[in-house]
Amino acid sequence: xxxxxxxxxxxxxxxxxxxxxxxxxxxxxxxxxxxxxxxxxxxxxxxxxxxxxxxxxxxxxxxxxxxxxxxxxxxxxxxxxxxxxxxxxxxxxxxxxxxxxxxxxxxxxxxxxxxxxxxxxxxxxxxxxxxxxxxxxxxxxxxxxxxxxxxxxxxxxxxxxxxxxxxxxxxxxxxxxxxxxxxxxxxxxxxxxxxxxxxxxxxxxxxxxxxxxxxxxxxxxxxxxxxxxxxxxxxxxxxxxxxxxxxxxxxxxxxxxxxxxxxxxxxxxxxxxxxxxxxxxxxxxxxxxxxxxxxxxxxxxxxxxxxxxxxxxxxxxxxxxxxxxxxxxxxxxxxxxxxxxxxxxxxxxxxxxxxxxxxxxxxxxxxxxxxxxxxxxxxxxxxxxxxxxxxx
Amino acid sequence: xxxxxxxxxxxxxxxxxxxxxxxxxxxxxxxxxxxxxxxxxxxxxxxxxxxxxxxxxxxxxxxxxxxxxxxxxxxxxxxxxxxxxxxxxxxxxxxxxxxxxxxxxxxxxxxxxxxxxxxxxxxxxxxxxxxxxxxxxxxxxxxxxxxxxxxxxxxxxxxxxxxxxxxxxxxxxxxxxxxxxxxxxxxxxxxxxxxxxxxxx
Numbered sequence: 279x280x281x282x283x284x285x286x287x288x289x290x291x292x293x294x295x296x297x298x299x300x301x302x303x304x305x306x307x308x309x310x311x312x313x314x315x316x317x318x319x320x321x322x323x324x325x326x327x328x329x330x331x332x333x334x335x336x337x338x339x340x341x342x343x344x345x346x347x348x349x350x351x352x353x354x355x356x357x358x359x360x361x362x363x364x365x366x367x368x369x370x371x372x373x374x375x376x377x378x379x380x381x382x383x384x385x386x387x388x389x390x391x392x393x394x395x396x397x398x399x400x401x402x403x404x405x406x407x408x409x410x411x412x413x414x415x416x417x418x419x420x421x422x423x424x425x426x427x428x429x430x431x432x433x434x435x436x437x438x439x440x441x442x443x444x445x446x447x448x449x450x451x452x453x454x455x456x457x458x459x460x461x462x463x464x465x466x467x468x469x470x471x472x473x474x475x476x477x478x479x480x481x482x483x484x485x486x487x488x489x490x491x492x493x494x495x496x497x498x499x500x501x502x503x504x505x506x507x508x509x510x511x512x513x514x515x516x517x518x519x520x521x522x523x524x525x526x527x528x529x530x531x532x533x534x535x536x537x538x539x540x541x542x543x544x545x546x547x548x549x550x551x552x553x554x555x556x557x558x559x560x561x562x563x564x565x566x567x568x569x570x571x572x573x574x575x576x577x578x579x580x581x582x583x584x585x586x587x588x589x590x591x592x593x594x595x596x597x598x599x600x601x602x603x604x605x606x607x608x609x610x611x612x613x614x615x616x617x618x619x620x621x622x623x624x625x626x627x628x629x630x631x632x633x634x635x636x637x638x639x640x641x642x643x644x645x646x647x648x649x650x651x652x653x654x655x656x657x658x659x660x661x662x663x664x665x666x667x668x669x670x
Numbered sequence: 671x672x673x674x675x676x677x678x679x680x681x682x683x684x685x686x687x688x689x690x691x692x693x694x695x696x697x698x699x700x701x702x703x704x705x706x707x708x709x710x711x712x713x714x715x716x717x718x719x720x721x722x723x724x725x726x727x728x729x730x731x732x733x734x735x736x737x738x739x740x741x742x743x744x745x746x747x748x749x750x751x752x753x754x755x756x757x758x759x760x761x762x763x764x765x766x767x768x769x770x771x772x773x774x775x776x777x778x779x780x781x782x783x784x785x786x787x788x789x790x791x792x793x794x795x796x797x798x799x800x801x802x803x804x805x806x807x808x809x810x811x812x813x814x815x816x817x818x819x820x821x822x823x824x825x826x827x828x829x830x831x832x833x834x835x836x837x838x839x840x841x842x843x844x845x846x847x848x849x850x851x852x853x854x855x856x857x858x859x860x861x862x863x864x865x866x867x868x869x870x871x
Contacts, residue, residue: 656732
């Protein structure tokens with residue numbers, strides 16, 4: 279990865295880096311009513327922006343993050359070695375070109391990376407909300423981010439882009455704010471989770487809630503169900519990969535240090551070590567209650583049930599849509615991405631569906647792929663109109 | 671800035687004449703979306719294309735034409751009767767595994783169906799086969815046999831026979847000569863290089 283100094287040198291014509299970035303906090307100081315009917319006296323959303331809002335205030339691209347993502351999707355924080363989670367697609371000259379677009383990304387309501395969530399202090403008790411925090415839906419996340427965009431002076435969204443849970447939010451944007459949302463780009467997503475996806479979420483939640491340290495959601499900020507959360511993450515991480523990619527990355531290789539022949543339950547295979555590392559690093563950055571709340575929001579998301587049918591859900595949509603499925607994604611498989619596109623088309627909307635053959639599973643949308651970059655750039659920037667030669 | 675220029679072919683022009691303005695059009699095997707783009711620009715249609723190839727879909731998206739990557743019959747099955755005003759199958763029919771299934775499904779979801787194809791019984795193709803003993807080559811059949819996908823060559827006589835057997839009404843036909851430009855009025859199965867049909871059921 280390029281060093282942070284790239285902000286100092288002018289970005290090349292082809293592509294460059296966002297460079298050093300810093301998060302901001304938006305404080306909404308009025309009551310907010312959740313879909314559940316519960317309310318908060320106000321909330322905070324932590325967000326980042328890259329590029330400049332234009333004079334007509336209509337060049338905003340909103341990035342929506344996935345379950346474990348956050349507002350830091352591009353550029354570097356001072357002292358960090360790793361850039362934001364979607365740095366490969368966002369930047370000057372990149373597929374989401376920050377020389378042209380004002381890119382905004384916020385940590386979702388209910389999250390734990392600066393936005394108000396169950397780990398925030400409940401002003402009534404002076405302690406973290408825990409499970410007293412209101413239930414959050416995808417629609418709540420979208421409505422709260424609309425308040426942020428209003429605050430930033432954005433008059434309409436040029437596009438909203440997201441994968442997985444971010445893709446659900448994208449669809450919700452088009453439904454909730456049809457005149458505001460001009461383009462939707464949803465990847466590796468679904469209009470409603472399958473029983474299998476809900477089942478995986480439930481195993482993760484049970485791992486957390488069965489950990490005695492969860493204590494009905496009441497735990498200190500530096501404590502909590504670390505074992506349960508790590509197990510939840512280890513299992514979930516498997517669902518983001520594919521059989522083929524795990525086989526290529528780890529195969530049956532064993533750790534150098536492992537006694538290759540010993541009959542033991544100690545860590546022997548590289549894949550075990552990798553998953554443990556995933557679990558370990560997750561507990562240091564994520565709150566267990568947030569994990570419960572956000573996975574529940576995913577499970578509850580059901581556009582067909584909420585509107586009578588998927589076609590009715592999309593009836594108000596005015597945006598043009600691009601849905602991208604990935605052949606090896608078995609969490610939100612191609613079939614579910616196709617269903618979204620087909621329902622939009624049946625509702626008479628402008629919608630495209632493209633499918634990429636990448637064997638990296640659900641997380642494919644995050645990985646480097648020139649084909650994906652071209653597709654995203656093409657959707658956002660469009661060729662100038664073709665001129666037909668009538669002289670034949 | 672360089673201008674992006676597409677050639678308008680005569681079959682495109684004829685399809686354009688058949689399409690009613692502002693209607694809902696589906697193109698089966700839409701390729702890079704050239705025909706749909708032309709119809710959007712000249713007839714302001716609501717265009718959707720279907721193609722199997724990612725690069726083709728990506729090209730459609732780049733030019734602002736809605737396109738769906740997937741199998742055309744599976745795609746059409748998810749739509750209600752007569753959802754589209756017109757379904758077009760241009761320069762594609764020879765590549766279909768089951769042309770009858772595709773055309774009948776297109777007639778279910780479309781009020782009218784336009785099919786354009788190379789007439790394999792064109793006299794030059796017959797001479798080629800008879801004298802040279804070689805596979806036909808032209809703007810649709812572009813490759814040598816060893817680089818070709820399996821194709822299902824069709825003639826004007828074959829196609830009209832198919833429509834008669836399946837009870838499909840031919841509402842319009844256009845036959846083009848060997849240059850695929852000038853109209854051909856006499857013995858089209860022998861003298862026409864290219865054929866366009868407008869169907870209804």
